[in-house]
Amino acid sequence: MPDEPAAPAKRKRTRIQREKEEIILEAALEVFALYGFRGSTIDQVAEQAGMSKPNLLYYFPNKEAIHRVLIDRLLDTWLDPLREMNPQGDPRSEIRSYIRRKLEMARDYPRESKLFANEILQGAPRIQEELQDLRMLVDEKVEVLRGWMREGKLARVDPYHLIFSIWAVTQHYADFDTQVRAVLGPRRDGPGRFEDAARYLDRLFTEGLKP
Amino acid sequence: MPDEPAAPAKRKRTRIQREKEEIILEAALEVFALYGFRGSTIDQVAEQAGMSKPNLLYYFPNKEAIHRVLIDRLLDTWLDPLREMNPQGDPRSEIRSYIRRKLEMARDYPRESKLFANEILQGAPRIQEELQDLRMLVDEKVEVLRGWMREGKLARVDPYHLIFSIWAVTQHYADFDTQVRAVLGPRRDGPGRFEDAARYLDRLFTEGLKP
DNA sequence: TGTAGTCTTTACCAATCGGTCAATTTTTTA
């Protein structure tokens, strides 16, 4: 009796529902990435999605539910590059691949990166739980890094801060994109900046982490 | 005749004006850093400042004026560490000092860092002009770095991305503070994380930038 | 101490916010 009329979440979804939900999520990603949760309005998302506000609220019960789905999807794929780091591989080559993958994500999914950045900047009020999963994954990979260091295959550095630095330098190109492009200027700016970044970071981490 | 009653900006400021303006700016920094410009409300700032909204608006004409002053002050001091990089000094030691100073700013002025991050994330709509100043300063320092590379005192890497990486790894500890602390966990977290970071980054950049 | 100028507050405004409702239109299905 209670959950029949308003939100078509439990019932089997129709074609239109699937399509419109994707359109809404796509629009919401655009808006939330730019203004954060509090700074964004349902009206903005609705206009971006090309539909009326009540129509949008026919598919999602409220603003937070949209944000929730975006965050969940994001975290699902966001951590894949780290999960893929292979304990059996060559340490510095694994780290190099990790950096490359993270850089590709910054290039291909900048809005997802900004969405995450906005959430963390605001104290991560809606993803406390997910941060615990993240912590467990990092702890696991920190042990891998420590193993490599013990085997003498990697410089003995703080593994946590090693991971932080990789996150920082890669996500920077998505989150601070505006600044990067302003500094590079119209002459130097262009798609090639990601390749330049990859080349530089390769060198920095390969040389910087030699045992 | 026109600017007498509302905003006491042009006249010589009284003691109370100076004091209250500082209280307001301090409160606004707290709020804006957390929610960004659009996500923050005058009421929030007023409550944080311990005064009524109309009282706050007696000192500043509107929300944007407060933000403007904060941004101007911030940028003034934010770039000092880069300005201090001395062309006559030893390259890798100068870079090391630059990283240390930036890390100290992330530790001591995290709200300023977040305020800036919020502004850039949202496409820097209110600081286009200042980004041009930043660009000039970076261009100048890029020439210094290139000189060092030509002298064989520094690895030949892309100087722009070198600077980006330093910004990224240092500001990360202010902007993504929530994530850093969540990952480190209550056991490892503490004031010492900045020293650990400094040690790690020292090593990474010193070794990574050897000619 | 009086008063001019400064400061603060209450009450209020129009616009926008997140969200609901009822009625209508479109699509699916029997």
Next chain:
DNA sequence: TAAAAAATTGACCGATTGGTAAAGACTACA
């Protein structure tokens, strides 16, 4: 094709937004 279900809309709600008007309270100084 007709009825049932799903989708869409305009009108609307109370709360909150940025900001104002005007009157009262406080301060500095003659």
